[in-house]
Amino acid sequence: xxxxxxxxxxxxxxxxxxxxxxxxxxxxxxxxxxxxxxxxxxxxxxxxxxxxxxxxxxxxxxxxxxxxxxxxxxxxxxxxxxxxxxxxxxxxxxxxxxxxxxxxxxxxxxxxxxxxxxxxxxxxxxxxxxxxxxxxxxxxxxxxxxxxxxxxxxxxxxxxxxxxxxxxxxxxxxxxxxxxxxxxxxxxxxxxxxxxxxxxxxxxxxxxx
Amino acid sequence: xxxxxxxxxxxxxxxxxxxxxxxxxxxxxxxxxxxxxxxxxxxxxxxxxxxxxxxxxxxxxxxxxxxxxxxxxxxxxxxxxxxxxxxxxxxxxxxxxxxxxxxxxxxxxxxxxxxxxxxxxxxxxxxxxxxxxxxxxxxxxxxxxxxxxxxxxxxxxxxxxxxxxxxxxxxxxxxxxxxxxxxxxxxxxxxxxxxxxxxxxxxxxxxxx
DNA sequence: TAATTTGAACTGACTGGTCAGTACAAAAAT
DNA sequence: ATTTTTGTACTGACCAGTCAGTTCAAATTA
Numbered sequence: 442x443x444x445x446x447x448x449x450x451x452x453x454x455x456x457x458x459x460x461x462x463x464x465x466x467x468x469x470x471x472x473x474x475x476x477x478x479x480x481x482x483x484x485x486x487x488x489x490x491x492x493x494x495x496x497x498x499x500x501x502x503x504x505x506x507x508x509x510x511x512x513x514x515x516x517x518x519x520x521x522x523x524x525x526x527x528x529x530x531x532x533x534x535x536x537x538x539x540x541x542x543x544x545x546x547x548x549x550x551x552x553x554x555x556x557x558x559x560x561x562x563x564x565x566x567x568x569x570x571x572x573x574x575x576x577x578x579x580x581x582x583x584x585x586x587x588x589x590x591x592x593x594x595x596x597x598x599x600x601x602x603x604x605x606x607x608x609x610x611x612x613x614x615x616x617x618x619x620x621x622x623x624x625x626x627x628x629x630x631x632x633x634x635x636x637x638x639x640x641x642x643x644x645x646x647x648x649x650x
Numbered sequence: 651x652x653x654x655x656x657x658x659x660x661x662x663x664x665x666x667x668x669x670x671x672x673x674x675x676x677x678x679x680x681x682x683x684x685x686x687x688x689x690x691x692x693x694x695x696x697x698x699x700x701x702x703x704x705x706x707x708x709x710x711x712x713x714x715x716x717x718x719x720x721x722x723x724x725x726x727x728x729x730x731x732x733x734x735x736x737x738x739x740x741x742x743x744x745x746x747x748x749x750x751x752x753x754x755x756x757x758x759x760x761x762x763x764x765x766x767x768x769x770x771x772x773x774x775x776x777x778x779x780x781x782x783x784x785x786x787x788x789x790x791x792x793x794x795x796x797x798x799x800x801x802x803x804x805x806x807x808x809x810x811x812x813x814x815x816x817x818x819x820x821x822x823x824x825x826x827x828x829x830x831x832x833x834x835x836x837x838x839x840x841x842x843x844x845x846x847x848x849x850x851x852x853x854x855x856x857x858x859x
Numbered sequence: 860t861a862a863t864t865t866g867a868a869c870t871g872a873c874t875g876g877t878c879a880g881t882a883c884a885a886a887a888a889t
Numbered sequence: 890a891t892t893t894t895t896g897t898a899c900t901g902a903c904c905a906g907t908c909a910g911t912t913c914a915a916a917t918t919a
């Protein structure tokens with residue numbers, strides 16, 4: 442019988458099924474929203490019976506919550522890695538910010554559907570997964586806030602900046618620009634988009650080169 | 651039910667009912683999303699019978715579409731007015747941008763629910779009101795793009811900036827920062843938030859005061 | 860080696876409830 | 890007199906979640 446009882450190691454088959462369900466759900470929910478997406482649709486897209494969805498997840502909401510946690514986890518890890526890599530390379534905090542912008546763009550480039558879905562749900566209230574979303578949001582934004590705070594400490598950034606608000610604004614800048622990119626000019630290269638945002642970050646919009 | 655029949659100075663009774671329905675719908679849909687909000691709820695919140703909803707709007711979707719058109723119309727008008735006012739006052743394009751940031755914040759401050767709902771629906775695909783949304787989005791973003799283009803023409807902005815992407819990024823900056831403000835630090839004043847974003851816009855984040 | 864057993868994983872028809880939209884007669888407002 | 894609103898009742902489609910039964914690969918036995 443082998444103690445394959447799903448703890449830790451996890452059975453391969455089950456894991457594969459879960460993955461298929463995540464992928465199906467992320468696309469459909471990004472397109473239509475959570476409530477407009479049916480469990481039948483998710484199952485069909487994943488090539489699995491409806492019962493399988495409920496064998497693997499307690500409910501539609503739970504499936505969605507785990508999806509959120511998983512996705513934002515990837516983003517957070519990626520942002521952290523970007524910040525740490527510049528630190529290791531002896532770069533300043535501006536460089537760290539710039540690297541995180543790129544990491545954000547790379548993430549959105551790879552998981553556009555997840556990003557859509559995340560943005561669409563983030564500011565809703567009165568939803569079951571509200572608290573999950575807040576926790577997970579905070580983890581990601583905190584990485585940006587951390588870099589800003591360190592920059593203020595080292596004097597690289599003005600101590601007059603509002604860390605929380607500035608972090609939110611930076612995240613918004615990347616998020617909306619990237620979604621615009623994917624939606625309306627998908628032919629642009631990532632480098633192109635990154636360059637435009639870098640310019641904006643460094644206040645090089647106004648005249649002087 | 652308050653009757654008070656409101657004298658109807660210029661607006662018909664019908665217009666008043668429509669307004670009540672808009673207000674009820676905007677709050678509920680912002681909280682729960684379109685599909686999770688029922689027509690019965692909207693009617694109840696508006697203090698109106700369900701039949702009245704269908705007497706005034708062809709369907710739930712149509713009610714929502716007209717809501718979108720109406721709301722974004724207000725925003726667009728407000729942005730235009732801000733840009734024109736600075737022009738009249740002899741301000742430069744940076745001032746125009748700054749005034750539009752403020753106008754955006756004022757709008758979000760007054761209609762937070764509408765903003766939530768708008769963001770949540772903007773990047774969805776496969777929805778009935780998709781085309782309405784695109785048209786209406788473009789009208790608003792075009793105002794920002796216009797100012798950027800004029801600034802490039804007058805040499806006030808670098809001609810290397812990507813107008814479309816920069817406009818999207820600016821909109822995103824204001825949108826996300828404002829939603830963060832309303833959600834997590836509602837006690838902050840509008841001036842405070844505006845100052846933080848101005849700083850970011852003008853690249854005054856880095857060290858030197 | 861082959862036959863048998865086990866149980867986790869999966870299936871899909873079914874149930875109970877929900878909801879958009881309809882119907883319409885009577886009441887209220889203008 | 891006409892427009893608008895009300896309230897109640899109804900329909901038919903749709904959908905989240907259930908559950909009795911099936912599958913099959915690995916483990917056990919012979």
